[in-house]
Amino acid sequence: MGANLFRNLSFFSATLSFFLLVGIFAVLFTYAQQSMQEFGFDFLLTEEWEADEDDEGGIFGGYIPIIGTLLSTLIAMTIATPLAMGIAIFLTEIAHDKIVKPFSIAIELLAAIPSIIYGMWGLFYFAPIVQLTIGGNGVGLLTAGIVLAIMVIPYMAAITRDSMNTTPDVLKESAYAMGATKFEVIKDVVMPYSKGGIIGSIILSLGRALGETMAVAFLIGSIMSIPKSITDPTTSIPVLLANNFAEAQDLEISSMYYLALILFVVSFAIISVAKFYFLGRNK
Amino acid sequence: MEKQDFKAVMEVKDLFFTYPGVSEPTLKKNNLTIYKNKITALIGPSGCGKSTLLRAMNRIHDLYPGCEYKGKIDFLNPQSGKMENLLELRKENELIGLRQRVGMIFQRPTPFPMSIYDNVAYGLKLSGLKNKSELDGRVEKALKDAAIWKEAKDRLKDSALGLSGGQQQRLCIARSVALKPEVLLFDEPTSALDPISTSAIEELITELKKDITVVIVTHNMQQASRLSDYTTFMYLGDIIEFNKTEKIFVNPSVKLTEEYITGRFG
Numbered sequence: 001m002g003a004n005l006f007r008n009l010s011f012f013s014a015t016l017s018f019f020l021l022v023g024i025f026a027v028l029f030t031y032a033q034q035s036m037q038e039f040g041f042d043f044l045l046t047e048e049w050e051a052d053e054d055d056e057g058g059i060f061g062g063y064i065p066i067i068g069t070l071l072s073t074l075i076a077m078t079i080a081t082p083l084a085m086g087i088a089i090f091l092t093e094i095a096h097d098k099i100v101k102p103f104s105i106a107i108e109l110l111a112a113i114p115s116i117i118y119g120m121w122g123l124f125y126f127a128p129i130v131q132l133t134i135g136g137n138g139v140g141l142l143t144a145g146i147v148l149a150i151m152v153i154p155y156m157a158a159i160t161r162d163s164m165n166t167t168p169d170v171l172k173e174s175a176y177a178m179g180a181t182k183f184e185v186i187k188d189v190v191m192p193y194s195k196g197g198i199i200g201s202i203i204l205s206l207g208r209a210l211g212e213t214m215a216v217a218f219l220i221g222s223i224m225s226i227p228k229s230i231t232d233p234t235t236s237i238p239v240l241l242a243n244n245f246a247e248a249q250d251l252e253i254s255s256m257y258y259l260a261l262i263l264f265v266v267s268f269a270i271i272s273v274a275k276f277y278f279l280g281r282n283k
Numbered sequence: 284m285e286k287q288d289f290k291a292v293m294e295v296k297d298l299f300f301t302y303p304g305v306s307e308p309t310l311k312k313n314n315l316t317i318y319k320n321k322i323t324a325l326i327g328p329s330g331c332g333k334s335t336l337l338r339a340m341n342r343i344h345d346l347y348p349g350c351e352y353k354g355k356i357d358f359l360n361p362q363s364g365k366m367e368n369l370l371e372l373r374k375e376n377e378l379i380g381l382r383q384r385v386g387m388i389f390q391r392p393t394p395f396p397m398s399i400y401d402n403v404a405y406g407l408k409l410s411g412l413k414n415k416s417e418l419d420g421r422v423e424k425a426l427k428d429a430a431i432w433k434e435a436k437d438r439l440k441d442s443a444l445g446l447s448g449g450q451q452q453r454l455c456i457a458r459s460v461a462l463k464p465e466v467l468l469f470d471e472p473t474s475a476l477d478p479i480s481t482s483a484i485e486e487l488i489t490e491l492k493k494d495i496t497v498v499i500v501t502h503n504m505q506q507a508s509r510l511s512d513y514t515t516f517m518y519l520g521d522i523i524e525f526n527k528t529e530k531i532f533v534n535p536s537v538k539l540t541e542e543y544i545t546g547r548f549g
Contacts, residue, residue: 171393172346178462179409188395189395192397193396
């Protein structure tokens with residue numbers, strides 16, 4: 001009796017996540033219908049986002065926020081991945097025991113900082129630095145990308161470090177025992193051994209970077225324009241949704257659901273592809 | 284001890300070894316000679332220091348900072364014919380050179396996460412061998428020497444992790460043999476294997492001594508008596524007795540050795 005109850009409870013918990021996923025998709029899909037019928041797939045390539053005077057209709061297109069989201073995420077991942085790998089390798093293979101602890105704690109604390117704080121710091125302190133050194137208006141793709149990178153580095157580094165730590169000492173020792181240098185052991189034993197964890201950390205960080213709203217809203221400029229250079233301001237899907245939801249009506253609301261659906265599908269697709277491509281081959 | 288006619292490749296002289304953060308040395312004044320093309324077994328109860336002594340012989344201890352050595356381990360330089368103290372090596376590339384001459388096999392098989400071929404070719408590539416046909420030849424020779432060629436030849440490109448435990452251990456031996464080491468250290472190489480794999484490994488070790496000097500740590504007294512030419516009995520960091528294997532097992536000169544071998548403690 002008790003066992004049966006427990007079995008049902010755990011079955012319920014396990015299936016709940018699946019139904020949530022399907023449910024969210026269904027809701028997004030339903031509410032996006034109006035916009036999908038109006039614009040179809042042209043939505044993806046339309047640059048305008050204009051409501052009519054009477055607020056009843058207009059032209060809405062997702063091209064700019066989609067491009068903005070992908071570019072800012074790309075910048076963030078390009079910067080974050082090598083740095084996070086470096087941090088993880090340093091902490092697991094190179095650093096002295098006495099340093100590892102404080103560094104690890106610092107990284108975990110960085111991961112705990114709310115994103116609004118990164119946004120404020122980025123806007124008031126970091127954006128002027130970017131403006132001075134690289135150019136542009138301060139806010140823009142690059143600033144958002146760099147701050148996003150800073151935000152995901154702790155996640156990526158912490159997960160990668162944990163998975164590198166699972167490399168058995170004896171495996172490393174047997175590489176050393178064949179005359180490998182530290183660099184060769186890291187490259188040929190530690191990295192391949194912890195490949196799954198490394199890919200997993202990148203995927204998680206990617207998901208976070210794609211969906212990050214607050215910090216990016218502060219830093220990307222929130223302008224509906226295509227960036228011509230890396231320092232130009234633009235917008236991203238979550239930022240556009242957060243900024244416009246309060247005043248939007250009818251078709252615009254539906255178009256936002258359409259955008260949200262796209263973000264959902266894009267995140268889902270990237271994560272699935274990464275998972276199957278990188279993790280499926282060896283198992 | 285009787286007079287020996289054999290050539291020594293390694294001589295441990297008054298060796299003390301202390302782990303970092305420990306006040307007492309783990310090895311106390313160890314003296315031991317390893318003879319060329321012979322199998323020397325290190326036996327003794329857990330914690331007696333046999334693995335510690337073994338791991339000093341290729342300085343693998345030095346991967347973890349803070350280990351202290353005192354005394355000497357002289358190692359024959361085959362070019363000059365002179366004995367050189369391997370504890371004097373300091374630079375990383377000197378230690379790498381030492382480890383290519385003194386290979387090591389561990390308790391559990393440790394195949395690298397790569398193909399069977401790459402596992403064996405790995406050490407060769409590290410030592411600078413690039414020529415593809417020479418690599419192929421050395422890999423095949425090593426796999427044959429380690430008696431795993433038959434099982435592996437059709438799946439060289441497959442992951443080494445798909446082999447059975449005994450096959451993995453023979454692959455690890457092949458990997459070390461490929462480097463043509465002068466000495467091979469075995470740290471309880473069969474303790475994780477079934478009896479059939481164990482006897483395959485034992486047979487292999489006996490074959491290997493034609494070209495290589497072997498030092499083996501084992502918990503299994505039958506294994507020591509079957510395999511080795513010399514046996515060292517260690518207890519609490521001391522070398523209690525070192526002699527020819529038949530002498531140790533038939534007529535040990537120290538009472539403690541006899542008690543351990545007959546299973547009265549340990």
